[in-house]
Amino acid sequence: MIPQTNRSVLGAGRQAPEFTLQCTPDQTVSLNEFRGRPVVLAFYPADFSPVCGDQMALYNEMLNEFQEFEAELVGLSVDGAWCHAAFAKQNKLHFSLLADFEPKGAVARSYGVYDEKEGTCERALFVIDRDGIIRWSYVSPIGVNPGANGILSALEDLQTKSETTEAAK
Amino acid sequence: MTKSRTLPDTERDHVSGSVKGAIKLLEYGDYECPFCADAQPIVKEIQRRLGDDLLFAFRHFPLINIHPHSEHAAEAAEAAGAQENFWGMHDLLFENQSALEDQDLVAYAGKLSLDETRLIREVTSSVYALRIREDFKSGVRGGVNGTPTFFINGERYDGPRDVGHFLEALSKQTVEK
Numbered sequence: 001m002i003p004q005t006n007r008s009v010l011g012a013g014r015q016a017p018e019f020t021l022q023c024t025p026d027q028t029v030s031l032n033e034f035r036g037r038p039v040v041l042a043f044y045p046a047d048f049s050p051v052c053g054d055q056m057a058l059y060n061e062m063l064n065e066f067q068e069f070e071a072e073l074v075g076l077s078v079d080g081a082w083c084h085a086a087f088a089k090q091n092k093l094h095f096s097l098l099a100d101f102e103p104k105g106a107v108a109r110s111y112g113v114y115d116e117k118e119g120t121c122e123r124a125l126f127v128i129d130r131d132g133i134i135r136w137s138y139v140s141p142i143g144v145n146p147g148a149n150g151i152l153s154a155l156e157d158l159q160t161k162s163e164t165t166e167a168a169k
Numbered sequence: 170m171t172k173s174r175t176l177p178d179t180e181r182d183h184v185s186g187s188v189k190g191a192i193k194l195l196e197y198g199d200y201e202c203p204f205c206a207d208a209q210p211i212v213k214e215i216q217r218r219l220g221d222d223l224l225f226a227f228r229h230f231p232l233i234n235i236h237p238h239s240e241h242a243a244e245a246a247e248a249a250g251a252q253e254n255f256w257g258m259h260d261l262l263f264e265n266q267s268a269l270e271d272q273d274l275v276a277y278a279g280k281l282s283l284d285e286t287r288l289i290r291e292v293t294s295s296v297y298a299l300r301i302r303e304d305f306k307s308g309v310r311g312g313v314n315g316t317p318t319f320f321i322n323g324e325r326y327d328g329p330r331d332v333g334h335f336l337e338a339l340s341k342q343t344v345e346k
Contacts, residue, residue, distance in 0.1 A: 054315040060234050062309065092234040147314035 008112035009124065012135050016041075016128045017110035021098040022081040029074075029096060032132070038071040038158055039128040040151055043113050043121040045142060047079045047087035047097075055123070055145045060093050062148055069155040074098055077121050078105050113139060127154040130162070175311040175320040177226030183246075183255045186216060190224040192342050195320040197228050197308040200243060200262040201236035201269060205317040207330070209263040214332050219339065227259060228304040230316050238269035240301070245274040247297035248288045249281065257281045 010017070016039075020030040031039065044055060056075055059066075066073050075097045079087070084097035100107045100121060108114040113124035125146060127136040136154035140146035177195050179188050196212065198205040216225055229246075231239035242262050249258030261277045262269065271289060278288040291297070308318065312325050319326040319335075322342050328334045 057232050057235050058309075058314060061232055061305070065306070065309070094234070145314035147312055148309050149312055152310065 009137055009139055010111050010126070010134055011137055014134045016126065016132050016134050017107070018132075019098075019107045019110070021076070021100060021107060023074075023096040023098055024085065025081045029098065031128075034072045034128075035132055036130050038069055038130060038155060039126075040066065040071055040073045040155075041111070041124075041126040041128065042073065042075045043100075043108055043111070043124040043126075044075060044077050045115070045118065045120040045123060046077055047083050048090075051123075051143055051145050055147075056087075056093060056097075057091055058145070058148060060091065060095065063094055065148075065152065066155070069159060071127075071155055076100050076107060078108070078119070111137075115142075118142075125151060127151060127158065129158055173323070174307055175325070176323045177224055179224075182226040182228060183250055183259075184224055184226045185256055186219075186223045186225050187221040188224055190219075190222050192219060192222055192339050193224045193226070193320075193322050194339070195226045195228065195323075196317050197230040197304070197313045197319075198317045199229070199231045199236055199239045200246070201239040201266060202232070202316045203266070204330075206263045206266045208317045208319075209260075211330060211332055211335060215335055215339065218332075218336065223339075228308060229301045230305055230308045230313055230318070231301065232316065240295075240298075241271060241274060241292050242269045243301045244292040244295060244297050245277070245288065247300060248291040249278065249283055251291070251297075252283045252288070254281050254283060258283075 016031060018031050020028050023029040042059060059073055073095045078100050080101045081099045084099055088097055105114040105121065108121040111126065113122040115122050123140040123142055123146065125138045126134055129135045135158055138146060138150050175195060177184055177193050216223060229243040231243050233240045246255055246258045246262060249255055258277060258281060274292060275285050275289050278285040321338055326338055328338055
């Protein structure tokens with residue numbers, strides 16, 4: 001699914017790089033806080049740009065669906081925490097937006113989805129399992145909203161696999 | 170993704186036109202979305218031009234956080250559907266997108282000579298919430314990423330939303346048939 005030009009993007013089977021980022025102007029969140037639950041990372045280029053607005057607005061409507069998989073969704077861009085706060089308020093977002101702001105784009109780089117030329121995150125999705133292993137990743141063309149079907153399919157696969165593992169025990 | 174998911178289901182969906190129509194157009198839309206309202210006259214024109222060659226279906230895809238009236242509007246269309254006039258309400262909602270308060274919905278029910286009391290009772294008690302959610306979920310799984318999203322014979326149409334381009338894409342389908 002990953003375009004050939006994005007060879008550096010971390011794919012299935014890789015350990016998800018750890019991070020601690022600001023989720024509000026006075027709070028931080030670390031990836032390992034979600035251990036035990038699937039995590040969906042949605043990297044996007046910028047707050048307030050039209051397509052991302054749609055993409056984040058769509059995910060915002062789907063929090064119940066993600067919850068059915070006990071999955072945690074977070075959005076990430078290089079915008080600062082105050083900018084995220086304004087964007088979340090405007091769009092009534094009910095999930096966390098993390099600020100990959102200082103050093104700029106460091107987390108996106110560690111996942112292989114930093115666009116050096118534009119200085120923003122690419123539009124990339126990662127589904128991480130309960131043990132912190134990436135199980136699915138996808139990079140969308142910058143102007144194309146990837147929707148949520150791929151995320152839901154990946155979460156379904158995770159659920160099926162963990163049920164099979166449980167049954168084998 | 171399965172194509173059947175993005176084809177009109179005449180058993181379940183609100184459909185307009187001929188069920189025998191070779192061209193099947195499915196829209197996922199939100200009554201409070203300005204782009205959907207813009208697309209409305211274009212859909213009408215396509216329906217007029219293609220006549221019985223076309224089967225049109227509409228499914229709800231309300232983004233209720235950014236469009237606070239979209240859920241009740243979708244409920245109102247469904248409630249009107251239960252009184253056999255889905256399309257009458259559908260048109261009124263798009264034509265009056267800036268007036269979608271509950272009292273407006275009551276007025277539209279009156280305009281369509283529907284049972285206003287029943288309609289608003291159903292709207293405010295979210296009688297059709299499950300069905301609207303089913304529409305939404307089917308859209309997500311079918312590849313809808315915003316509104317409006319159109320599917321022509323099951324394939325997502327990503328081209329410009331004007332009559333000319335639409336007709337071109339639709340007529341390709343007739344040639345292929």
